[in-house]
Amino acid sequence: MPPAIETEGLVKEYGELRALDELSLRVEEGEFFGLLGPNGAGKTTFINILVGLARKSGGEARVFGHDVVDDYQEARDAIGLAPQEFNVDRFFPIVEVLEHKAGYHGIQPEEATRRAEEALKRVGIHHKRDERFDWLSGGMKRRFLLARALVTDPDLLILDEPTAGVDVQLRHDIWEVIQELNDEGTTILLTTHYIEEAERLCDRVAILNEGTKLDVSTPEELMGRGTDTIYVRVREGGDAQAAEPERVAAAATGAGSESVADAEGEPVADADASAASVPAGDRLTAIDGVESATVQDGRLAVKARNGGSTAPDVLNALEAEGYEIADLEISRTSLEEIFVEMTNRERSDR
Numbered sequence: 001m002p003p004a005i006e007t008e009g010l011v012k013e014y015g016e017l018r019a020l021d022e023l024s025l026r027v028e029e030g031e032f033f034g035l036l037g038p039n040g041a042g043k044t045t046f047i048n049i050l051v052g053l054a055r056k057s058g059g060e061a062r063v064f065g066h067d068v069v070d071d072y073q074e075a076r077d078a079i080g081l082a083p084q085e086f087n088v089d090r091f092f093p094i095v096e097v098l099e100h101k102a103g104y105h106g107i108q109p110e111e112a113t114r115r116a117e118e119a120l121k122r123v124g125i126h127h128k129r130d131e132r133f134d135w136l137s138g139g140m141k142r143r144f145l146l147a148r149a150l151v152t153d154p155d156l157l158i159l160d161e162p163t164a165g166v167d168v169q170l171r172h173d174i175w176e177v178i179q180e181l182n183d184e185g186t187t188i189l190l191t192t193h194y195i196e197e198a199e200r201l202c203d204r205v206a207i208l209n210e211g212t213k214l215d216v217s218t219p220e221e222l223m224g225r226g227t228d229t230i231y232v233r234v235r236e237g238g239d240a241q242a243a244e245p246e247r248v249a250a251a252a253t254g255a256g257s258e259s260v261a262d263a264e265g266e267p268v269a270d271a272d273a274s275a276a277s278v279p280a281g282d283r284l285t286a287i288d289g290v291e292s293a294t295v296q297d298g299r300l301a302v303k304a305r306n307g308g309s310t311a312p313d314v315l316n317a318l319e320a321e322g323y324e325i326a327d328l329e330i331s332r333t334s335l336e337e338i339f340v341e342m343t344n345r346e347r348s349d350r
């Protein structure tokens with residue numbers, strides 16, 4: 001079986017602008033693949049070429065072995081697309097919009113009706129089958145776009161930011177539906193700006209920037225590149241009250257809050273105050289993966305790669321020095337931060 005998507009040296013130019021610059025990418029059948037990158041990286045352009053909405057300027061693109069230009073219909077019939085924009089026929093009840101879509105892809109009327117009903121059920125808006133698209137709420141519109149992508153029972157489902165601007169409940173519902181489809185064997189290409197989405201769903205992700213591929217990795221590898229911050233509020237052992245900022249500082253240094261304020265945000269190793277100004281500072285910075293430990297707004301802030309797996313070591317180090325943990329919060333690195341780090345590195349490598 002050929003790969004679900006295979007591009008070689010794919011180029012798209014809009015006048016002077018190179019939206020895709022020799023992009024080579026391979027997505028295997030059955031994969032859940034993420035396409036990540038900052039605004040304008042070329043993600044939508046890439047999708048548009050696969051589905052025939054944009055014409056490539058150079059290179060090759062195939063879907064399950066079908067050339068997207070020479071074998072357009074075969075390639076297109078294999079794909080279900082839920083686009084970012086709402087480009088839906090507004091004059092018919094949504095069930096009919098789905099029937100038309102199936103018919104356009106060569107599915108017979110009876111089967112088209114069955115699939116339309118099933119797709120609406122799958123995304124949870126079957127009760128709205130006789131309403132028009134414009135009458136649906138924003139969340140239902142997103143659900144409908146997914147139903148429309150599913151009505152042809154595609155082998156490759158392409159989702160362009162399917163959860164942009166939707167509430168938490170709907171995001172989880174959409175995740176559940178697409179995860180199920182992938183479990184049933186549908187290959188999925190997803191673009192997203194949400195790191196939890198990539199992390200939760202994708203087997204592999206490609207990072208695009210300015211039309212070129214910076215990297216392909218697992219979401220875990222990707223997350224390992226950014227720096228998380230573990231915030232801990234501690235109290236001294238046996239003390240029932242949560243420590244005030246001053247008390248956290250005073251407990252460790254014998255100094256007032258000002259010296260801590262001076263060191264705020266500075267890595268321990270560089271700060272005048274030294275590791276001693278931070279609760280269990282020396283122990284914390286000795287932990288594998290910890291980059292710095294400071295006091296910020298009365299909380300201990302530990303910067304670490306893979307905050308989730310480092311946090312237990314941080315808590316152990318604090319407890320070993322007699323601190324009790326009042327609360328813990330892990331602020332994950334964002335995709336934006338990872339993009340910035342990767343693109344900066346790319347520039348300095350040039």
Ligand SMILES: Nc1ncnc2c1ncn2[C@@H]1O[C@H](COP(=O)(O)OP(=O)(O)OP(=O)(O)O)[C@@H](O)[C@H]1O
Binds near residue numbers: 041043044046
């Ligand atoms: N029809 C067009 N005409 C001219 N330029 C275009 C056209 N479509 C896209 N571009 C440009 O191509 C580049 C890539 O755009 P594209 O929409 O593919 O990015 P994207 O990664 O999908 O971004 P976003 O995350 O914002 O959706 C951008 O610089 C964009 O302005």
